Amino acid sequence: MSRGRVLRAVGPPMRTLAVVTPSYGPDAGHFGDLHDSVLRFTPPGTVHHVIVPRPDLRLFAPYAGPRCRVWTVDELLPRRYVQVPRMGMWVNVRRPWPPVRGWVMQQIVKIAASAAMDTDVVLVADSDVVLLRPVTAARALVDGRVALHRLEGGVHAAMPRHLLWHRVARDLLRLPPPPGPPLPDYMSPLTFWQPATVRKLQDRLRETTGRHWIEAFGSRLHVSEFMLYGVFVDEVLSATDGRPPSDTSICHKTPDESPMDLRTALDFAGRVGPEAIGMMISSKSGTPPEVRQAAIRHGMEVAARTS
Secondary structure, eight states: OOTTOOBOOSSOSSSOEEEEEEOOGGGHHHHHHHHHHHHHHSOTTOEEEEEEOGGGHHHHGGGOBTTEEEEEGGGGSOTTEEEETTTTEEEETTEEEEEEEHHHHHHHHHHHHHHHBOSSEEEEEOTTEEEOSOOOGGGGEETTEEOBOOEEEEEOTTOHHHHHHHHHHHHHTTOOOOOOSSEEEOOOSEEEEOHHHHHHHHHHHHHHHSSOHHHHHHTOSSOOHHHHHHHHIIIIIHHHHOOOOBOOOSEEOOSOOSOOOHHHHHHHHTTOOTTOOEEEOOGGGOOOHHHHHHHHHHHHHHHHHHO
16 A cells, blocks of 8 residues: 555445454454454445454455455555564664554554545454444444544543553643543444544644654554544544544443353343444453354344344
């Protein structure tokens, strides 16, 4: 992909949707479940964009087609970024320190890919999510505005990493330090972003740091793309646009990453809410594949009955 090019997702000119998923080799199987659900539950013109490290390309190449575009990480980066073999890190040859860790790079390409879309909205989905109900771009709207995943008071004093992500986001955006917990939580494995808003966020980072936005973001050892996007929307754009409505209902999930047995997984899937469009069983939970598949089938059955 040429630098700065805007990707065109096939679809009608208004209220269009794309799906963006950064992934990597260990999550290839889970991505297959997600992509199957994207094909099933999104409009025919919706394209699923998956971004993976080049060494993992062979695992994702079979999904490539009219409704799945497989990108490698390097296609979304300036040429000065090179991957360090077998270390899961990237280095900016102009500023080699600190290196960009793989988890931070996943966030960078999520922002870069979302900004490159010319759709009205992007559904940002982790690999271990599956969709359960039909989804269009209109699902992102609440009272005529694109909603933001915002759990009011969701970050409290016993969540040091979340508090750090808040502080880093505000520092990058040149905002005063946070007033202290409780603070909003913007983290979600499934959420809607506006590409136009992501591009404004990139511009803001260039203005506040005097650096390319990737360099500014990637230089932080602890950073969260969701906290950055949420703080930007709520505390920068809100000055002119007002705070958007919140919607925390779209993903059925649990903070527990313990392995699920069949009974636990079916019980979890059976509690899918009427507004949820997706469900997440964490890939980190070690839930057996056959249990996960049974839960996915049950979750889709429950969603079909309650739609």
